[in-house]
Amino acid sequence: MTRQKERLYRVIVAGATPEGIAAANKLGELGIPVTLVDNAPDLNEKLAAEQYRLPSGLTFNSAHRPGLIRILRNAQIRTLLPARISSIKHTPQGFSVRIDREQTFVDPDRCVLCGKCDAVCPVSCADGGHALRYPGRTGLPGRAWIDKRRQPLCQENCPLGVNAQGYIALAAQGRYDEALALIRRDNVLPGICGRVCTHPCEEACRRGGVDDPVAIRAIKRFLADYEGADASRQAAAGETPMPPVEPTRPERIAVVGSGPAGIAAAADLARRGYGVTVFEKEAEAGGLLRYGIGAHRLPRTILDREIRLIERMGVVFATNSAIDLAADLDRLTREYNGVLLSTGTWHDRRMGIDGEDLDGVEGCLAFLARSQWEGLTSLPGRMAVIGDGNSAFDLARTLARLGAEVSLISWFDAAHIPADPEEVREAIEEGVRLIDATQVVAFRGEGGVFRQVECMPTVAGKADARGIAWPVVAEGTQPFTLEFDRAFVAIGQVGGWQAQSFGGRISVNERGFIDTDPDQRTALARVYAAGDTVSGPSSVVRAMAAGRRAAATLHGDLSGEQVESPVSRPAERDFRAIPEDLPQQRRTAMPERQAAERVQSFQEVALGFSPQQVLAEASRCLQCGVCSECLECVTACGPLKAIDHGQEHEEIIEPCGAVIVADPAAAPNIKGDDIIRAYGPKAARPNVNDMVVRGFDAAARAMLLLGGATRKTKGHGLSVSIPDAGLSPEIRIGVFVCRCNDSLGWLPGMDDFLGGLSAANPEIVHVEALPAACVREGGSAIIRAVREKAITRLVLASCVCCPLNFVCSACTDQRSRLKNMLFHGTGISRSMVETCNLRGEVLRLVEASPELALERFKGLLTRSVKRSVTLKPLHAVDRNYNFAAAVIGNSQATITSALTLADADHEVLRFGTAEQPLTDLVDHANIHNFPDWNVKGIKGTLGDFQILIEADGHEQVLRAGTVILGEKARRRIAYTHQEGLPSCTVEPVLQERGVTGVPFAYPCATSVPGLYLAEPTDINVSKLKKGTAAAVMVAAAMPRGPRQSKGFTAAIDEKLCRGCGRCTTACLYHAMTLQPNGVGGWRAQVDEALCKGCGNCISVCPTGAADSPFRNRLFLEQALEELLTRESAHE
DSSP, rough: OOOOSSEEEOOEOOSSHHHHHHHHHHHHTTTOOOOEEOOOOHHHHHHHSGGGOOTTSSSSHHHHHHHHHHHHTTEEEEOOOSSEEEEEEEEEEEEEEEEEEESBBBTTTTTTOHHHHHHOOOOBTTTTTTEEOOOOOOOOOOOOOOOOOOOOHHHHHHOOOOHHHHHHHHHTOHHHHHHHHHTTTOOOOOOHHHOOOHHHHHEEEEEEEGOOOOOOOHHHHHHHHHHHSSHHHHTTTTSSSSOOOOOOOEEEEEEEOOHHHHHHHHHHHHHOOEEEEOOSSSSSSSSSHSSSSTTTTTTHHHHHHHHHHHHHHTOOOSSSSSOOOHHHHHHHHHSEEEEEEOOOEEEEEOOBBBBSSSEEEEEEHHHHHHHHHHHHOOOOEEEEEEEEEEHHHHHHHHHTTTTTEEEEEEOOGGGGSSOOOOHHHHHHHHOOEEOOOOEEHHHHTTEEEEEEEEEEEEEEEEEOOTSEEEEETTTOOOOOOOOOSSEOSOOOOEEEOGGGGGGGSSSSSSOBBBOOOOTOOOOSEEEOOTTTTHSSOOOOOHHHHHHHHHHHHHHHHHHOOOOOOOOOOTTTSSOOOOTOOOOOOOOOOOOOOOHHHHTOOOOSSSSSOHHHHHHHHHHHHHOOTTTTOOOOHHHHGGGGGBBBBTHHHHHHEEEEEEEESOGGGGGGGOOOTTTEEEOTTTSSSSOOHHHHHHHHHHHHHHHHTTOOOSSSSEEEEEEEEEOOOOOSSSSSEEEEOOOOOGOOOOOHHHHHHHTTTTOOOTTTTEEEEESSSHHHHHHHHHHHHHHHTOOEEEEESSOOOOSSSOTTOOHHHHHHHHHHHHHHHOOOOOOGGGEEEEEHHHGOOOOOOHHHHHHHHHHHHHHHHHHHTOOOOOOOOEEEEEEOEEOOOSSSSHHHHHHHHHHTTOOEEEEEESSSSOOOOOOOOTEEEEEEEEEEEEEETTTTTEEEEEETTTTEEEEESSEEEEEHHHHOEEEETTTSEEEEOOOOOOTTOOOOOOOOOOBBBBSSSEEESSSOOOOOSSSHHHHHHHHHHHHSSSSSSSOOOOOOEEEOTTTTTOOOOOOHHOOTSSSSEEESSSSSSSSEEEEETTOOOOOOHHOOOSSSEEEEEESOOHHHHHEEEEEESSSGGGG
8 A cells, every 4th residue: 555645643443343452452552543433332242242252262352351451541542432433535634534422321431330320220121231231340441331212202292201211110110209200300290190181192102002002191190199198208299388498599480370381380480499479360279270170080189289299399379369461460570570371261162053142051161160169069950061072071070970961962973082082981981971973053942041952963074184084064964952951062262362451562363362482472571471371272281381381481581591401312223123022911900989989979080000000000111212211320320420311422523544444334335445454254264363363464554554653663772661759768648448439338337447547547647538539539539638648658448459550351441540540640659559459358248248348348458558568669670672673584474574564664684594595585775684694593582682693604693672483484493581591492372272371462472572473373364464463563562662660570589599490481471581690500580571470480489589579478478367367267
């Protein structure tokens, strides 16, 4: 590939497969900025798949876990998980990549994986997990994520937007108080709506396509009734007198009318701190809810309880306070900062037919209100109710309870009556006679008194745009009459306002309703209107929704704040498919009073669900949106605030100079010679080592495309460890204890013990318990205390096992994140930190055995404080590096390695062997060919290899920092670790199942640091890819900055070492050499740059000379003695 583009210095890797991980890691080590994109939210889970199992038997996520964590900690690597690449376009600078970053709704920098959110999530998924996906402590990145789909249809079709899925999920777990609190966020009248709501949510329920919709309204009713079931919950329901909440804002609001719209608006405004007064002309508040709905459907005790709760919010109901809006409107606008008109509509619609003014013909609302005012208890006779909506059936059932013989006349046929089917069924059961497909065309009477209705048969007409087939009079039919004592017209209401009703300052439409803009503003400033007085007759929930909309507008106008509902659900993520094998389970029937009993009184007909019935019905919910947005996880997370349900979808435009496609499914198809494809052909075997080599090859090609690594490495260099801040002789100890967000519990005795630490030990100058140490606030608190109090020894009790510059397979994102915060750029030396695993050794016992947990807490911290006094400074390590690379062999793979390194501006020395002399000379400014010289042997290690070459009987030694061997050269050239030690050929080191004693190594690597293979065996990729893979490993091997002292290397006590050499044999990494001891013998020496801290040398040392100063044997013996002599150790 040629550099025709002026490429930006960044690589995008599409796909976190083993190829993508290998490429990202190598590029990050080379200092090249990388963006890794994958649609999986968790690398650990993705790479645990069976297809990524290594020949050793380990899965990729386990074997390569340190590399995965290093990706997260490498400042040069940006991980976008989960995310999808939607487009890739060529640009003069390389590429422009559009990335859609999906919402996880969890901040990875604030999540500590405590698991509290998972414990409270009420939504269970088919795989046994929850909607909040908790990956356990091994998650990478270390955060939970939330599976959330588009808005459930039940919530979408609810005018109030009530989160039905959320409260159903909570109800299914018996968490009734939390479920009711969730309802009340959007609906302050759950007990009322649980009885009289028209439940459009149920009509939209997807479960209805399987068997029956979920009984959402009935579950809501149960939750509201459960609140008042015993004294302990009556206070919350307003049963127990409590002082109302005082307003927090100076503005005062007047609401005229105490119907559902006015109540909903008043509650929202009170929540926002306004002082709200609701004016009601009647003696009791409730409006239509009290005077327009029968008590058999809505018991007055329920209505009174809901209103008391609204009063508790600070709303004042001024009853018996009629407002003359023509005369009083000016006064209200002067005395109040805002006025909301929610008077409803109390004028019955007239039929406009003969005889409608006869004595005995009355409107529905007029009669219902009169019956309340007059306290009617009996009304015998034959009654006709004309209408077919819920109000008509409500009236008919009310009349039946007053002793009347009731007939309901509907112009629809019985199958198409628009009233709630339950209302129709219950009315018929109670003796109401249904006369369907009949239109009343006149009222007839004698002497001005009604006696009969004149009717005509009807048939269904043509359907309108909404699909309603309005009835028409059947052709060729004759009128007929029906005898009744009274007739009630229940066909709806009309507006009662006229243009002069408000002095012409508020517009009124031709139907008699108030005109408003879409946000409920009237033509008069600071005057708003909502509910039926604007829209005409509607349902309770639609009126409440209008009231809430008016309240939001009013608040915005007064405060300047825009009240917007955050879009918290990804609209593009559709619902999960309904399982084909989902068993049918019919809707739970609501228990009812027997018809013969209920018609005798106004006792409530529906008796409500029992807890068992609620559980059965709630379990039918399909949980369409997966996450129910109950927000219980937010409460559980507490002060960490890691969960953000308002997180928005992010679209990122990322320019880059190179694109590596590691997974063809992770990127759209794009043509171009400069698109680097790291995946193998479809027929390739699923071998992880092959994948890693392809990833290394892709990294090498990207490196060349961008012009090489960030820092050029030629000649020689000295790598010096960052100077340790050292340990002050003054002992000032700071103790920091992480409570891990109290996820495993915490004991009061622990606080007491921490409180007495400073008094017990004057060397302890600071003690602090942190909610979580691995978040920014926790790390900042530690650093601030260290600096402000001049702390010289630091005890950190958390989940961190060790303070070492080391990532092991047991490490977690949280552990490495905390160490990274403390030890990088903060001035805190690792040598001054003593860590102990409080989470693993103590907190896990809190719930099961609190006494033992407290005992171990005290012992662990006491021992850690003692150890902190004996801490030692880290050694300053320096090492001389030769940056030249020697490539030995004349194969295609070795030539490719040499050219790749040379093109990346590395100095390359090429050699042959006696059996395979160097014949193909490569002409390159950075390649030095030695065709006449053959390699006889190699000694040394990374940074300083001595290569013994021979020509015409002459020998000499050339030095190089790294070596690449071809396969034939590997088999013939002897490697000597140190002069005087046995020589051997270098063998590939790839772990295999059942074979022990083999250290982990990447393909192309060997057990000798700095020595690589250009043609590793059992790797089924091309020689070109093998060669470039070896080259990029060489390029990344050399230090690009100061190396830190690792703090976990072995050390040799020269006084005890007798030079037996066992450690040199046991060391798998060639970190041990033998040096003269000055008295004619030998002693072992550790190369700290190569030592992995595995402890093999310590295990074979017969004299105890090999040890680790940071975990030395003497201290271990003392600790064991202390533990074993305690009685609790033998329990």
